[in-house]
Amino acid sequence: MELNEGGSYGQQTSSSYPINYRKQHFAKKLIQLVNDKFEEVFIVGGFLSFIILINLQVLNRYILPFVEIGNITTWTEEVSRYMFIYISYLGASLAIKKRESIEVNILVQRLPYHLQQSLSFATSIFMGIFSVVLIYKGFQMILMQIEMNQTSPALGMSMAIPYSAVPIGFSVLLMRIIQIAWEDVQKMVWKDVGISILITSALCLPFLTLGPSEIVVLLFGYFIIFILIGMPIAFALGISTLATAMATGAIPLNFFSQAAFTSIDNFPVMAIPFFVAAGILMGGGKIIQKLLKLSDELLGFLPGGLALVAVVTSMFFSAISGSGPATVAAIGTILIPTMVKQGYSIAFSTAIIATAGSIGVIIPPSNPFVIYGVSAQQSISKLFIAGIFPGLLTGVALMVVSFLISKKNGWRGERTTFCLRSAFTAFWDAKLALIVPFIILGGIYGGVMTPTEAAAVAAAYGLIIGMFVYKDLNWRSLYTSLSKAGVTSSVIIMLIVMATLFGRLITLERMAEIVATFVLGISENTIVILLLINLFLLVVGFVLEALAAIVILTPILMPMVIELGIDPIHFGIIMVFNLAIGFITPPVGVNLFVAAGVAKINIEKVIHAVIPLLLTMLFVLIILTYIPSVSLWLVSFMK
Template sequence: MEHGSATVDKVKDQGNPIQPISNFRKFIGILDRRFEEVLIVAGFLTFIILINLQVINRYALPFIDIANITTWTEEISRYIFIFVSFLGASLAIRKGESIEVNVVMNRFPDHVQRAVKVANSLFMLYFSYIMLKYGAELITFQLSTNQSTPALSIPMAIPYSAVPIGFGLMIIRLIQKFYMDTKDMEMKEGLLATAIALAVILPIGVVGQGSITLFLFGYFVLFILIGMPIAFSLGISTLATVFATDAIPIDFFPQTAFTSIDNFPIMAIPFFIAAGIIMGGGKIIKKLLHLSDELLGFLPGGLALVAIVTSMFFSAISGSGPATVAAIGTILIPAMVKQGYNAGFATAVIATAGSIGVIIPPSNPMVIYGVVGQQSISKLFIAGILPGVLTGLVLIVVSYVISKKNGWQGEKTSFNMKSMVKATWDAKLALLVPIIILGGIYGGYMTPTEAAAVAAAYGLIIGLFVYKDLNFKGIYRSLSKAGVTSSIIILLIVMASIFGRLITLERIAETVASFVLSISENKFIILLLLNVLLLLVGLVMEALAAIVILTPILLPMAIELGVDPIHFGLIMIFNLAIGFITPPVGVNLFVAASAAKLKIEDVIKGNKILLLAMLAVLGLVTYIPQISMWLVGFMK
């Protein structure tokens, strides 16, 4: 078929004047498919190189200062990161990837779900139009006032243009999505979508000047229930509240969209995601598995223990629970089932062990909590070490007991020191990653963002030139995927910052704190109530979304209660880590079940005792602060 097509093309080239038009259309088609991807990959490579150049210049070339490199590389990297984030958000819309809650909508008939989806697209389109319009006005203002950047003295309008450009692309992608959703829609579904949209906006015109809190949270809950992506739920509920109450000027929206992520520490998120994706699909993960097998494979439940230890190792690379589950599950679940393990238990072990990925540093939720709560990311990282290790040890003991009871024995029958030493040597390049990241941070050599950039570059170099299991096509796919994944998180932070403005204005955090403290002044009871609240939130909301929404509300209360904000960060993240393995939103459960080709109910059955073990460790972490804070005390 390919040869035949090539022959036809030659004939057309020689004698068909329509061919140039056809080629142009093909070019436009390719541009449409790859436009954001190409720019995202180029952006990722650029700021990975720039931040690594900054580190290299500081230590490898200590006597050479390349034109004040630290200042200008950081500024360029931040601005490229902002462009990449909004481009990634546009690409995420095209790919249909988002963080949303569909528990309620899944119970409705298909035609209702389609109608609601169309109504959601209309709201998202209008919000994006507002961001485009007022973003363009903001740029016009900056040009008229000649504002420029601190380091490079380029017009501020250039980096700020990321907002209207990004939302302009989102409008294009939303229109494409709207067309695909409506082209085969029946008239009654279209009318239903219109009726839903009108019903949602009706309170704005009817109620008039009402309570900011009531509008803000009422609309937010409504949008969550109808399955709108959580990021847009935050932004659109704020916009609806502003229309109803005139609480803040609308031109605040695009300005906050930029300033909320013009932040060097937040750049650690895409770097850690990229490092995890790059190193999760190659020889690094296999060498870690082999080392864990040599260490514990001879014990009852050997492969289950291997899964837990490897998850702990890989957590120190990826910073992500689902990434850890995906990387390890595809390899170990089939192997465990083959050796006679119950399939539900095997899958549950992988899913539960993967939740350690957000507790052991580096951790993307810790970075987000640190940015939103304005806490030290380095302190959060070191505070997560002992709780993460403790969780791993408890899961190992529980899995060992369950496996011994059921007679699940590995292929090996004894420990071999020589083989273990050889496996350790073979895995040396993988084991260096957490040493580079954590050693660089706590040795004072690198910031968390710089360490994350070095980890991403390290993964690229090892994959390309040492293990040679990564080619340029693989790099393109990995960075494109990292761009989409990180942009979903970054857009969430953008919208939460806009949402948070009204929370601050209405002093909602103080009101919540006063209410909770009125229930009881006993610190232990309030911490118990907070745990229950966070566990319930984890049932229905993705961890990253919960952190950006709840941190501004709950952290002030924790501080007033006398809880150290670093300790509270670990309590919050541990609770939400349990959410990774509890339905209906437990991401790790679904990733593991997909890898095992197993029903989610079977995974849940196999997970009961492991879940109880996680809850027991949560109690220890909550009520014994030293578990989190002991190592923090050694920091300068």
């Protein structure tokens, strides 16, 4: 401190204090911003980039063939794939931070709160260990790529760059796991922390005591235990596989980092984030309102008109979103209050919205069909076209039952007559929304685009329509929508990665053949076996989310299906339809909970109202199971 003129001290300190304070405040704000928005910024930027790149690829092929910019189809696809891998792991870390992973909480929710916290912390410990292994092996993989001097086919860049997505992605994941673990610890007393450590230690005992002869016990035992304690399903798959591999040496640990890259370095898998983004971009604005208006003009004058509107709008929107819960949330928010206002019971209104939303995974595009196609190595295009008629049949069946229930209860709208002029006006007003299915399906079956390209075009179309035509999207809502799409799709992608690891052990241990032998030992009658498979899948749908069930069960059931001579495309329809029923069956029943949350109604009342609609879905399932032509007749027209 210096003596100033006039003999006073401290003026320099007092004048510099606000500056230092502002610097510290700015630094804190910057750190908080990075903490809050780090993944989001990269996710949104990545989404915008590969939406543009894939659309540029399509445009160059058909509209701009005269532009000489190299083999654009090759390099745009390559860049998009590698960006997609990075974004997937960043989205997964954001899902961890927001605690939005797919998990089974049936048992955990019934436990005392302090024990829930202990289990959550124990789960974080295992997830952290798994991430450390992937980081370590991921860096080894990078060094190997550098040593071998491997380069990418199109750009000629070192493969160490795209492969670095694994250690970088899991490093960010580890950071978020530590963050949520610290949040849990701050809410716990030392006794609960001790319980967490005890649980973790106890779960390590099988790993330390069982050997190579107990692979099946270790793999499925750990998986079931991790599921029951509330671990995200993706990590339950991966960690149970890692524990089994370390205990038995069944597969080398290097396989984990390799599979974390190669399992999603797959262009068809990229259809998932594009379809998710398209559904989110078009689900919260004027498009859904215009579809509801059109459906109302076509059917609102009938008894149960609004219930019919719910089903038809779900069918329209299914051809955009490919997601059941997204359909329920988009339509239910608008329609449930309107139905209640017109005299429908709130329980029935909620039940029909939840059930109609199940059509979202049957009518193409469908994320479960994409997952099944990748898992079973079947044509996604054929699965899409095979789902059209089953989806329409389901919609018609639900409309008939809704009509009868509504007529019995005297539920009808304010209009009693049909007006052609109003219907045509509503049709013309909704034309931009109705074009979307033709863009997607017409592009695929016209041979113009792959499913992934069609999904990217649909996402770009939704973005352009929302921002520049209907103007219900601004930059802030676009940012929020793409961030949400990144989280939602990354949760699905992580399931694919971890299921690849899990499936490796299933294949090595010939578990699919064992299951096939067991089932065929019960009966060799195809009718009986299909009945058993249906019952099994329905039970699985009670407790396991559809996408998780598909990635786990497809490798196990597919060999048996092929041995029985069942068409894999037909079986894909059966599997997805069974699991679609799981959307409206507790205790998981995600559509039920989404719809009940929108309606703010007790879930038990919805379950009672959904029973006749559930029986309708089961009736359609029987038809689809035993009359394959219902699903396959459109496929037969494909070359």
